[in-house]
Amino acid sequence: MSTYALTNANTGKVEETFDSIKTEEIPHIIETAHEAYTEWKETSLAERAEILNKFADIVDQNADELADIIGREMGKPLAQGKAEATKVAKTARWFAENSAEFLAPTRLPASGAEETYVRHDPLGVLFGVMPWNFPYNQIARFVLPNLMVGNAILMKQASICPVSSQRFQTMLEEAGLPAGVYTNLYLNSEDAEKVIEDFRVKGISLTGSEAAGASVAGHAAKHLKRSVLELGGNDPFVVLDTSDVKALAQQAVTYRISNAGQVCTSPKRMIVLEEYYDDFVTAAREALENVTVGDYDDPTTDMGPLSSESARDEAVERVQQAVDEDGATLHFGGRKLNRPGWFMSPALITDLDIDSKSAAQELFGPVVMVFKAKDEEEALELANKTEYGLMSSVWSEDLEKAQKFAARVEAGMTMINSHMESDPAFPFGGINKSGYGRENAQWALRGFTNEHLVRVHKQEF
Numbered sequence: 289m290s291t292y293a294l295t296n297a298n299t300g301k302v303e304e305t306f307d308s309i310k311t312e313e314i315p316h317i318i319e320t321a322h323e324a325y326t327e328w329k330e331t332s333l334a335e336r337a338e339i340l341n342k343f344a345d346i347v348d349q350n351a352d353e354l355a356d357i358i359g360r361e362m363g364k365p366l367a368q369g370k371a372e373a374t375k376v377a378k379t380a381r382w383f384a385e386n387s388a389e390f391l392a393p394t395r396l397p398a399s400g401a402e403e404t405y406v407r408h409d410p411l412g413v414l415f416g417v418m419p420w421n422f423p424y425n426q427i428a429r430f431v432l433p434n435l436m437v438g439n440a441i442l443m444k445q446a447s448i449c450p451v452s453s454q455r456f457q458t459m460l461e462e463a464g465l466p467a468g469v470y471t472n473l474y475l476n477s478e479d480a481e482k483v484i485e486d487f488r489v490k491g492i493s494l495t496g497s498e499a500a501g502a503s504v505a506g507h508a509a510k511h512l513k514r515s516v517l518e519l520g521g522n523d524p525f526v527v528l529d530t531s532d533v534k535a536l537a538q539q540a541v542t543y544r545i546s547n548a549g550q551v552c553t554s555p556k557r558m559i560v561l562e563e564y565y566d567d568f569v570t571a572a573r574e575a576l577e578n579v580t581v582g583d584y585d586d587p588t589t590d591m592g593p594l595s596s597e598s599a600r601d602e603a604v605e606r607v608q609q610a611v612d613e614d615g616a617t618l619h620f621g622g623r624k625l626n627r628p629g630w631f632m633s634p635a636l637i638t639d640l641d642i643d644s645k646s647a648a649q650e651l652f653g654p655v656v657m658v659f660k661a662k663d664e665e666e667a668l669e670l671a672n673k674t675e676y677g678l679m680s681s682v683w684s685e686d687l688e689k690a691q692k693f694a695a696r697v698e699a700g701m702t703m704i705n706s707h708m709e710s711d712p713a714f715p716f717g718g719i720n721k722s723g724y725g726r727e728n729a730q731w732a733l734r735g736f737t738n739e740h741l742v743r744v745h746k747q748e749f
Contacts, residue, residue: 291308291447291474291476292305292306292307292308292447292450292474293305293306293447293448293450294360294361294448294450294451295448295596296360296361296629297360297361297362297363297584297592297593297594297595297596297629297630298359298360298363298583298584298585298592298593298628298629299628299629300597300628300629300630301628303360304450304451306450306474307474308474308475308476309473309474309475309476309479311476311479311482314475314479314482314483314486315486317442317471317473318413318442318483318486318488318489319488320468320471321413321440321441321442321468321469321471321488322412322413322440322488323468324440324466324467324468324469325410325412325413325438325439325440325469327466328438328440328466328469329409329410329438329439331438333387333388333391333436336384336387336435336436336438337383337384337385337387337388337436338384338464339435339460339463339464339465340380340381340383340384340432340435340436340463341380341381341384342462342463342464343380343459343460343462343463343465344376344377344378344380344381344384345377345463346459346462346463347373347376347377347380347424347459348373348374348377350373350459351370351373351374352366352370354369354370354372354373354424354452354455355368355369355370355372355373356369356585357423357451357452357455358372358423358424358449358452359584359585359592360584361420361423361448361449361450361451361452362420362421362423362448362449362595362596363548363584363592363593363594363595363629363630364547364584364592365584365586365589365590365591365592366584366585366587367587368546368547369584372422372423372424372425373424375425375428375710376424376425376428378711378712379425379428379429379432379712379728380428380432382712382713383432383433383436383712383732383733384436387433387436387437387733390408390729390730390733390734391408391436391437391733391734391737392408393405393406393407393408393742394406394408401743401744401745402744402745402746403742403743403744404741404742404743404744405741405742406739406740406741406742407738407739407740407742408437408733408734408737408738408739408740409438409737409738409740410437410438410439410736410737410738411439411490411491411514411736411737411738412439412440412488412489412490413439413440413441413442413488413489413490414430414434414439414440414441414442414489414490414491414492414493414736415441415442415443415444415480415483415484415489415491415492415493416430416431416441416442416443416444416492416493416494417444417480417492417493417494417495417496417500417504418430418443418444418445418446418494418495418496419446419495419496420445420446420448420449420595421547421550421551421552421595422547422551423445423446423449423452423453424452424456426495427443427445427453427456428456429710429712429716429727429728429732430493430495430516430727430732431443431456431470433728433732433733434732434736435460435465435469435470436733437733437736437737439490439736440468440469440470441469441470441471442471442473442483442489443456443457443470443471443472443473444473444475444480444483445472447474448595448596450474453472454472456470456472457470457471457472480503480504480507481507484504484507484508484511484513485507485510485511489513490513490514490736491508491513491514491515491516491735491736492504492507492508492513492514492515492516493515493516493517493518493725493727493735493736494515494516494517494518495517495518495519495552496519497519497520498519498520498721500519501517501519501723504517505517514735514736515725516717516723516724516725516726516727516735516736517723517724517725518552518678518716518717518718518722518723518725518727519552519676519678519718519721519722519723520552520650520652520676520678520721520722521552521553521554521556521650521676521677521678521679521718521722522556522557522648522649522650522674522675522676522678523553523554523555523556523557523676523678523679523680523681523699523707524555524557524559524670524671524674524680524681524697524699525540525543525555525557525558525559525680525681525683525707526559526661526667526668526671526680526681526682526683526693526697527558527559527560527561527564527568527683528561528664528667528682528683528684528686528689528690528693529561529564529683529684529685529686530564530683530684530685531685533564533567533568533571534567534571534574536568536571536683537567537568537571537572537575538571538575540555540558540568540572540656541572541575541576541579541634541656542575543555543707543708544556544634544654544655544656545576545579545590545591545634545654546708548591548592548593548594548595548653548654549603549634549651549652549653549654549655550594550595550599550652550653551708552678552679552722553678553679553701553707553708553710554708555681555707555708556650556651556655556657557647557657557659557670557671557674558572558656558657558658558659559659559661559667559670559671560658560659560660560661561660561661561662561663561664561667562660562661562662565658565660568658569619569636569638569658572636572656572658573619573620573636576620576621576634576635576636576656577620579591579634581625581631581632581633581634583629591634591654593629593630593631594630594631594632594653595630596630597630599630599652599653600624600630600631600632600653601624602652602653603632603651603652603653603654603655604622604623604624604632604653606646606651606653606655607621607622607635607637607655608622609645609646610637610640610644610646611637613645613646614640614641614644614645614646614647615639615640615641615644616637616638616639616640616644616646617637617638617639618635618636618637619636619637619638620633620634620635620636621633621634621635621636621654622634622635622637622655632653632654634654634655634656635654635655635656636655636656636658637655637656637657637658638657638658638659638660640657640659642659642670642673643673647659648674648675650676664693667693668693668696668697671697672696672697672698674720675720675721676718676720676721676722677698677699677700677718677719677720677721677722678699678700678701678717678718678722678723679699679700679701679702679703679707679708679718680694680697680699680701680702680703681702681703681704681705681706681707682694682697682702682703682704682705683704683705684704684705687704690704690705691704698719698720699718699719699722700716700717700718700719700722700726701715701716701717701718710728711728712728712729712732713728713729714728714729715727715728715729715731715732716728717731
C-alpha cells in the first residue's frame with residue numbers, strides 16, 4: 289500500500305511513491321532497534337559527539353540538495369530550505385559540544401551516605417511522530433539530543449515528506465551511526481499504537497495537530513509511556529508602542545508569510561493598541577500587496593505554495609468562513625491562485641471578535657489577523673484569550689514595560705521585540721492545548737532519561 293508520496297507542491301504532480309511497512313513487520317523492526325540500542329548506549333559521549341559533528345558537516349555539504357527536496361515535497365522556498373539545513377547542522381554541533389555537561393551525574397547532598405547522585409541514563413527505543421512543515425529541523429530537535437543520550441529512535445515522518453525523511457537517516461549513517469540506532473519508518477498512522485504498545489519502546493515525541501497529539505498521548509498513557517507533545521499555537525503578537533509602525537507591520541507580515549504561514553509559532557493574532565492600529569493595518573496591507581508568490585526555486589519568491597491541496601483549500605475556506613460566518617473584514621487576498629500547485633494569495637483580516645471560531649482556532653496558512661486593543665490591559669486580555677499557549681511576542685521600545693507585560697502572558701515562550709525564535713541553546717515548547725514537555729537545550733537531553741538515583745554507603749555490620 290503506497291500512502292507515502294512526493295507530490296510536488298509547486299505542480300501538483302506525484303513524482304514518487306513509497307510502500308508503507310506491513311503491520312506484521314513492526315515487531316522485527318522494534319527488535320532491531322532494541323538490539324542496536326543495547327550496543328549504542330555503551331558508546332562514549334565522545335564517540336556520539338564525533339558522529340553528530342560529522343553529520344553536521346554532511347548536512348552543510350548537501351544543503352542545496354536538502355533544500356531542493358523539501359521545496360518539492362512541501363513547497364518551501366530554497367532560501368528558507370537552506371536556512372533550515374543550516375539550523376540542523378547548528379543543532380547537531382551544539383549537542384555534540386554541550387551534552388557531556390548536562391548529562392553528567394547530578395551531585396546531591398550525601399544525606400547520611402558517602403555519596404548521593406543522580407545518573408541521567410538512556411531509556412531505550414523512542415518513537416517520534418513528526419510533521420511536514422520543517423521536515424529536517426523537527427526531526428533534529430528530537431533525534432539529535434536523544435542520540436547523545438544513548439537512546440535509539442524509530443521515526444514516522446509525515447507521509448508527504450518521504451524523501452527528506454529517508455535522507456535524514458542516510459546522512460546519519462554516512463556520519464557513522466550504527467545501523468538500527470535510527471530508523472525511518474513509512475508507517476501507516478493506524479499502526480502507530482502497534483509501536484507504542486511494545487514494551488521495548490519507552491517514550492513518544494509528537495509534533496503535530498491537537499487531534500494527533502490527543503491520540504498519541506492517549507495511547508502513551510494507556511501503555512504507561514512517557515511523552516512529549518508540541519502541538520499548535522494561536523500566538524499573539526502584541527504591539528504596545530513603536531516609533532515606526534510601517535517597519536513593524538512589515539516585520540509582522542514577513543514572519544506570518546514565512547513557510548506560507550505553516551509554522552506552529554507563527555504570529556497568528558496581531559494585537560495592536562488603538563493609537564497604532566489604523567496605520568498598522570494600512571502598512572500590513574501594503575506589505576502583503578508586495579509579497580511575491582511563486583515556485584520554490586524562483587529566487588524572487590517570498591512565499592511558495594502551501595504543503596498540499598487540502599492545506600491550501602482549508603486555509604482559503606477558513607478565510608471565507610471568517611467573513612461569512614464571523615463578520616470579518618477581508619482587506620486583501622485569501623484566494624486560490626489559478627495556476628498549477630497549491631498556491632493562494634496571503635490575506636489580511638480585521639474586525640474579528642476574539643471569541644469567534646475563526647479567532648479561537650489556529651489558522652495554518654498565510655493569514656494576517658489584526659485586533660484592536662484600547663490599552664495594555666485589554667491587550668493582555670486578548671493575548672491570553674486562547675486555549676493554546678506556545679509562543680508570544682511583545683513589542684515596545686520600553687524594555688522594562690515589555691518585560692512586565694511579558695511576565696503576565698500565558699505561554700511557554702515570550703519574545704520581546706522578536707518572534708519565531710528557536711535555538712538549541714534554549715527550550716522550546718508550550719502549555720495548555722499547545723502541548724507539554726520541552727525540546728532543545730538540557731530539557732531535550734533529560735526528557736527521555738532514567739533519572740537514576742545512586743547512594744553509596746560503606747558496609748557497616
